[in-house]
Amino acid sequence: MISPRSGNYERLEGGLGPSRLGVRNIAWRKIFLCLIIIVGLVWLLKPPEQRVWSGIKVPAWQGHSDVDMEHDHSPPSSPMVEPHKLELDEPLPTSTPTYPSHPRPSSYESDPDPSKTVFCSTPRNPSSSLVQYALMIDAGSTGSRIHIYKFNNCGSSPVYEYEKFVQKNPGLSAYAGRPGDAAQSLDSLLDTAVRTVPEALHHCTPVAVKATAGLRLLGAPQAAEILDAVRERLSTMYPFPLVPEDPVAIMDGRDEGVYAWVTANYLMDTIRADSLKTAVPYAVLDLGGASTQIVFEPVFDSAKSDAALREGEHKYELKFGGKEHVLYQHSYLGYGLMRARKGVHRLVNFMASTRTTAVGAEIGNPCLARETRRVVEVEVAGSPATTQNVTMVGGDIGSFEACNRIMQLVMAKDAICEVKPCSFDGVYQPSLLDTFPNGKILLLSYFYDRINPLLPPSTSRPLTIASIADLATDVCLGQPSWEKRWGDNKQAMEELLDRPEYCLDLTFMHALLRLGYEFDDGRTIEIGKRIDGTELGWALGAAIAMVGGVELTCKA
Structure with a gap:
């Protein structure tokens, strides 16, 4: 420390x-x-x-x-993990190399010797190796990704240096009923780890596979088959030791959000021991394919009667860098971007079925951009296990305003709120206006993937919640509107021409922030993908816990 x-x-x-x-x-x-x-x-x-x-x-x-x-x-402490509680030894800052003649590497490619470090020549603890690698595989709903993290043991706890990141599609959930193929799909990622981690460190480099919402939705029996096959293949085909506790498992939704919060705020220097005392941690909102998470540290007015976070699943006590944080977190399963699309299409199809519509006729969908069409798979009414392909068109009805009315139904804002106040779907959440009025907001994953390509290369204007509505308004109006606003932006035009549901995606994001979480339209937001070459998301936070929170053993 x-x-x-x-x-x-x-x-x-x-x-x-x-x-x-x-x-x-x-x-x-x-x-x-x-x-x-x-x-x-x-x-x-x-x-x-x-x-x-x-x-x-x-x-x-x-x-x-x-x-x-x-x-x-x-000596380093032994973090104790309890339900909703996590204590982590904080990795030391990485700002100043021990040897100024060697700049701090920011990637594997710039590292002069991956088996050594520029921070010191010997580890603080003689029983530790100088360099420690950790492998974290994020088995998401749309793809699998491996994060190869390099740490060093120059301090009393592991010091993070950089990562190598590789991803592939599809995700493990695409192999339902084929557990062997699912396990084999990770080979290319693990082969990259074999090439990246110095051979002498293979047997002491822990690996963990954390599946997220995709496998949660697959169902327990099929998910268990896939996880067992992955565990077996890792144990027998690769030299890396599995971490002692839940090495291949479905990650709890609350851990997913909190680890993403740790990753972002650690990299942004807001929660480390050497951070400015006035630094306020970011609220972190992650949007995946099947679920979305929100994590923030509310501050309550002691003069009010409800001046504390209610007890429950949403409360997460975290000790990091010598400071205690009481966080609010919630993971909304079924409100990821891909699941939101399915919900919108299902609702539009149901509404069309109540009208006199010829079998096989095209269905107008206000959440598709004008003059675009998409063949979508929807569940047959009364038989969720049966699906049918339906052609939906934006026609002349596609618009942000009309799509937003659909979102109001999808968001289930009027669901029963047993513990007030609620955000949406009947979920308790402290008022962001009252308990997080000025804190910074960081949007990750699909928020970044959809918003960033449409932004100008450089702008001095801050991004706000209303900015998303502005983007959605022009996107939903169709190609003439795209050419007027993004005609000179090749990347933006390629994105829009390739994704008929861009109107739906942006409108859902705005509804999630404005209607769901009740942020003001003028609230400033930031979007992020990576910092200094490190991917944002839950993986680094989980890896910090892995190398600093459990006793690692090497593979024989």
Whole structure:
């Protein structure tokens, strides 16, 4: 751990004392020595290079220039994990290499020696290896991704350096009934890990596979078959040891959101021991294919009667970097982007079935952009296990306003709220207006994938909730509107021409934020994909817990 110098240090004192020349000279020598030390420390601790954030350069948190930092030499603690509680040893900051002649590598490709580190030449704990790798496989609903993380053991807890990231489609849930094929689908990812991690460290590099909403929706029997097959293949075909606790499992939705919160706020320097005391952690909203999560740290007015977070599944107590955080979190299964699409199509199809419509006729869908069409698979009324293909068209009815009316039904805003206040679908949530009025908001995953391609390369205007409605309005009007706004943006036009449901996607995102969570239209938001080459999402937070929270064993 690193503590601010103001917290534990011994001052160098040089008093002037009585007016004797010899003593005075000794005092000035001490002062001169202090100045040399201070200049050296300032040089060593100068801020790191600017971080890249969603394509916009923003400076890293400042605040190291006026304090000295020193290591905590106490032995690492053993984090205790309980339901809704998590204690993590905080990885040390990665701002200043031990050897200035070797710049801190930000990727595997720029690392001069992946088996070593530029931070130190020997580990703090002699029983630890100098470098520690960790493999985290994110088995999502639409694809599988491997995060190959490099840490070092220069400090009292593992220090994160960088990641190598590879992904492939489809996800494990696409192999329902074929567990062997599902397990084999991860081979290309694991082969990348074999090539990336130095061979001498293979047997001590832990691996975990965490499945998310895709397998949750698949059903327990089929999901268990797939997970068992993956576990067996990892154990017999690859040299990496499985972590002792739940190495291949479906991740709890609350952990998914909280680990994403840890990842983002760790990389943005808001929750580390050396972060500015005034730094307010971001609220993190993650939008996947099958589920969406919200995590934030509410602040209550002690003068009000309900000045505390209600007890329940939504409450998550986290200890990180020596500070305790009481977080609100909730994972909405069924409100991911792909599931939202299915919900909209099902509702539109049902509404059409109540009218006199010829069998096989095209169905108007206001959530498709004008003059676009899409063949969609919908459940047959009264038989959810049976599906049929239906052609839906935007025609001349596609519009943000009309689609938003559909979203009002999909969001189930009028569901019974047993514990107030509620966000949507009857879920308790503290009012963001009251308990998180000015905090920053970070949107991840599909939020970024859909919004970012439509933004101009550079703009000084902040992105707001209303900005999403503005984008959706022009997208839903169809190609003439696209050409008027994005005609010179090749990437945007390719995205729009390839995705008839872009109107639906943006309208759902706006409804989720504005109608669901009740953010004001003027609320500023940020979107993110990666910081300094590290993917945002839950994986890094889970890896930090993996290397710092359990006793790792090497594979024989």
